[in-house]
Amino acid sequence: MTGLRDAARALDALRRGWPVRILSAEGAIAVLAIETADDGRLATFDPDGRADVLLSSGRAATLKLANQRDAATPGTAVRIERAPWLDLPAAVALADPALDLATPLKGPFRAIATSAPDAAAAALRLARLAGLLPAFFVLDDGAGEVEVSAEAIAGQDAAARLVVAARARLPVEVSERSEIVAFRNADDAAEHVALIIGEPDGTPPLVRLHSECLTGDVLGSLKCDCGPQLHAALHEIADSRWGILLYLRQEGRGIGLVNKLRAYALQDQGYDTVDANVRLGFDVDARDFGVAARMLQLLGQDRVRLLTNNPAKVAGLEAAGVAVVERVAHAMEANPHNRAYLDTKRDRTGHQL
Ligand SMILES: Nc1nc2c(ncn2[C@@H]2O[C@H](COP(=O)(O)OP(=O)(O)OP(=O)(O)O)[C@@H](O)[C@H]2O)c(=O)[nH]1
Numbered sequence: 095m096t097g098l099r100d101a102a103r104a105l106d107a108l109r110r111g112w113p114v115r116i117l118s119a120e121g122a123i124a125v126l127a128i129e130t131a132d133d134g135r136l137a138t139f140d141p142d143g144r145a146d147v148l149l150s151s152g153r154a155a156t157l158k159l160a161n162q163r164d165a166a167t168p169g170t171a172v173r174i175e176r177a178p179w180l181d182l183p184a185a186v187a188l189a190d191p192a193l194d195l196a197t198p199l200k201g202p203f204r205a206i207a208t209s210a211p212d213a214a215a216a217a218l219r220l221a222r223l224a225g226l227l228p229a230f231f232v233l234d235d236g237a238g239e240v241e242v243s244a245e246a247i248a249g250q251d252a253a254a255r256l257v258v259a260a261r262a263r264l265p266v267e268v269s270e271r272s273e274i275v276a277f278r279n280a281d282d283a284a285e286h287v288a289l290i291i292g293e294p295d296g297t298p299p300l301v302r303l304h305s306e307c308l309t310g311d312v313l314g315s316l317k318c319d320c321g322p323q324l325h326a327a328l329h330e331i332a333d334s335r336w337g338i339l340l341y342l343r344q345e346g347r348g349i350g351l352v353n354k355l356r357a358y359a360l361q362d363q364g365y366d367t368v369d370a371n372v373r374l375g376f377d378v379d380a381r382d383f384g385v386a387a388r389m390l391q392l393l394g395q396d397r398v399r400l401l402t403n404n405p406a407k408v409a410g411l412e413a414a415g416v417a418v419v420e421r422v423a424h425a426m427e428a429n430p431h432n433r434a435y436l437d438t439k440r441d442r443t444g445h446q447l
């Protein structure tokens with residue numbers, strides 16, 4: 095449990111702009127998130143101006159820095175050597191692609207060997223969990239407000255410690271016979287929800303895994319198909335024998351609301367949803383469908399009919415022990431704003447559309 099506690103403290107520290115020391119078998123690093131750094135924090139962390147910069151390989155490749163080393167594998171970190179012109183504004187420009195087109199990058203920058211690759215990869219994972227840009231100042235001998243092992247960060251298995259926290263009757267528009275079940279785990283603040291519609295009758299339920307999309311679900315965004323998919327799923331489940339809608343708190347395919355909106359800003363510049371994620375330094379899809387499988391298992395369901403066009407959802411459930419006995423297509427009409435987004439899903443992320 096110490097590992098868990100340390101990982102939670104590390105997340106909190108990063109969001110507050112405090113440095114974190116990450117330990118691994120190959121050595122330790124201390125990191126300060128660039129997004130939450132300021133001049134004072136940077137001066138305290140790195141009084142001699144020696145700290146290098148740590149980026150994700152996707153971001154480094156975008157900046158044409160990754161190919162200087164053979165580190166262009168997703169999820170790995172690339173370390174950029176500190177140079178006199180690499181001050182805080184220059185580091186922010188390395189971290190944040192919003193300015194890529196507006197400001198020419200200073201430089202030249204040089205990629206060097208990453209001293210503790212596991213610890214560096216753990217730092218990138220922490221940034222994603224904290225909803226921050228995956229970019230850090232890094233020192234091998236620096237101090238951190240919190241110490242955490244790379245193992246504890248990698249071992250944050252959100253599914254394993256999931257429990258049912260509360261359940262209650264919830265009559266909804268599509269069906270008065272519905273029950274809501276909320277889940278919690280000790281590792282993060284994400285409170286996932288299941289809406290059980292109709293009466294379980296021993297047959298495999300019709301299930302929808304819906305990933306949170308504030309813009310689409312609540313504000314009626316036309317950029318994606320989430321809102322219509324959510325409402326269509328509720329209707330289809332209500333029209334079937336019975337079923338379950340899982341509302342998963344995986345905003346922005348797991349990168350968080352702020353980072354998704356950064357991806358939208360890049361889309362305004364012409365990048366598609368895949369390239370925008372990579373330019374920011376994230377995987378194309380950072381979701382963990384093991385959480386959904388665990389929720390279904392806690393509800394006593396290990397065979398489902400799944401409403402989706404996404405083969406990764408089917409594979410994710412199957413890998414975690416939930417059999418998908420049928421895939422039910424769930425395609426919506428395109429509109430002028432989301433047509434390119436839907437085409438990208440079909441052409442680049444394997445959606446069956
Ligand atoms: N990072 C990022 N996330 C997005 C973007 N557009 C939508 N999302 C997120 O993508 C998720 C929507 O995924 P789902 O509705 O589960 O759809 P899917 O994975 O395409 O699969 P199916 O709809 O089941 O076929 C939500 O979390 C949205 O917030 C985008 O441009 N960038």
Ligand SMILES: [Zn+2]
Nearest residue numbers: 307310318320
């Ligand atoms: Zn959406």
